[in-house]
Amino acid sequence: MEKFFNLKERGTTVKTEFVAGITTFLTMVYIIVVNPAILSAAGVPFDQVFMATIIAAVVGTLYMGLFAKYPIAIAPGMGMNAYFASVVATHGVSYQVVFGTVFLAGILFVLLTFSSLREVLIRAIPNSLKYGITSGIGLFIAFIGLKMAGIVVPSPDTMVTFGDLHQPITLLSIFGLFLTLILMAKKINGALFIGMVITAIVGLFTGMLQFEGVVSVPPAPVFFDLDIAGVFTHGLYTVVFAFLLVTIFDTTGTMIGVADQAGLMKDGKFPRAKSALMADALSTTVGSTFGTSPSSAYIESSSGVAAGGRTGLTSVVVAVLFILAMFFSPAIAAISSLPAITAPVLIIVGCFMMEGLARIDWKTFDEAFPAFAIILTMPLTSSIATGIAIGFITYPLMKLVSGKGKEVHPILYVFGVIFILQMIFFPAH
Numbered sequence: 001m002e003k004f005f006n007l008k009e010r011g012t013t014v015k016t017e018f019v020a021g022i023t024t025f026l027t028m029v030y031i032i033v034v035n036p037a038i039l040s041a042a043g044v045p046f047d048q049v050f051m052a053t054i055i056a057a058v059v060g061t062l063y064m065g066l067f068a069k070y071p072i073a074i075a076p077g078m079g080m081n082a083y084f085a086s087v088v089a090t091h092g093v094s095y096q097v098v099f100g101t102v103f104l105a106g107i108l109f110v111l112l113t114f115s116s117l118r119e120v121l122i123r124a125i126p127n128s129l130k131y132g133i134t135s136g137i138g139l140f141i142a143f144i145g146l147k148m149a150g151i152v153v154p155s156p157d158t159m160v161t162f163g164d165l166h167q168p169i170t171l172l173s174i175f176g177l178f179l180t181l182i183l184m185a186k187k188i189n190g191a192l193f194i195g196m197v198i199t200a201i202v203g204l205f206t207g208m209l210q211f212e213g214v215v216s217v218p219p220a221p222v223f224f225d226l227d228i229a230g231v232f233t234h235g236l237y238t239v240v241f242a243f244l245l246v247t248i249f250d251t252t253g254t255m256i257g258v259a260d261q262a263g264l265m266k267d268g269k270f271p272r273a274k275s276a277l278m279a280d281a282l283s284t285t286v287g288s289t290f291g292t293s294p295s296s297a298y299i300e301s302s303s304g305v306a307a308g309g310r311t312g313l314t315s316v317v318v319a320v321l322f323i324l325a326m327f328f329s330p331a332i333a334a335i336s337s338l339p340a341i342t343a344p345v346l347i348i349v350g351c352f353m354m355e356g357l358a359r360i361d362w363k364t365f366d367e368a369f370p371a372f373a374i375i376l377t378m379p380l381t382s383s384i385a386t387g388i389a390i391g392f393i394t395y396p397l398m399k400l401v402s403g404k405g406k407e408v409h410p411i412l413y414v415f416g417v418i419f420i421l422q423m424i425f426f427p428a429h
Helices: 014-028 031-040 046-068 080-091 095-114 117-124 127-149 168-185 191-205 229-233 237-261 273-290 301-306 312-336 339-352 355-359 365-381 384-401 410-425
Strands: 074-076 152-155 159-162 295-297
Touching: 014 191, 014 301, 014 312, 031 046, 031 074, 031 080, 031 312, 031 339, 046 074, 046 273, 046 295, 046 312, 074 273, 080 095, 080 127, 080 237, 080 384, 095 117, 095 229, 095 237, 095 273, 117 237, 117 410, 127 152, 127 168, 127 237, 127 339, 127 355, 127 365, 127 384, 168 191, 168 339, 191 339, 229 237, 237 273, 237 295, 237 301, 237 384, 237 410, 273 295, 301 312, 312 339, 365 384, 384 410
Parallel strands: none
Antiparallel strands: 074 295, 152 159
């Protein structure tokens, strides 16, 4: 183990790596509650998503630990799951068809990982669009959290308005939100998870939460419940592109950030990048065949790095803990059925995703407006793909009329034209 993970060379020990693995797991274990809660709202059976979430996390995180040897955990990503549910709702297609789009995005990601096109894509797309997309997704999932909590409700006059604070679920959601915010402010590891557990206990004592059991044999996984042909029948190419693009940006940014924090970058370069990205690509592809939305590297891995994690052993520990979590499906099913427990997580994770806004050049209008347009349209249209399309149309257009057309990579002009045609001839609704 010492030799395989180069523990001494990285200045760490088996004990430190174990503690780091437990820390990372506690900060991200909320996903096995939140992911089934979101996808089951789109009609996917709870047990199927529960097992698929764990399988995707184990496959991606183990690959990351054993081959890329980074202390970075992989699991189905926040934002992509909410977008998955919105595609099922707005396009009027079955969830099997949307799993088909995730599968195709995963396969494309695997192929891109082997090619130089991945670097071209990452370099070609300007930071203002990348940060705009991530921030837009953050607002989108925070808005879903507010709706789930009943903090915002539909209004015939203003589209949305403030909810009724006399509703028990809204009150419990606000309690859970403020409790978790206090834990976060005090920098307590696993704050999101601890907040969910305490909110669940309050829900139990107030009669809002009923347990039918805590531990059981894991549910049987469902395999290949997807419809690839339906992707082409319904022309869901933008959805495939949205899943692919966001997964690549999200993962690349997170991996570089965590590796930098751990002091594992070499001269500004990210060693073993191919293996690291392959972990995510495999997790997304395998996850789709069992029944979950795309995977991503988790920024929560930084909590494990802060606890001393420096090698792939941290990731292996995280994967083993996810396997153990399989045996708690009855408790997790009960918890995820009460929106007040999961809604605060969505709101707070939405805040995390806004970080990139500070890096957008707001003083340069042709950089700022496309990012603003993405951030505005994603939550208001309930579509990540629409937000991406508007960003990719406005950015090259504004650069062109500002006399800065040569600064734009040719691939962006191609994407801009494709998105204009798609919005005219194949609108999302």
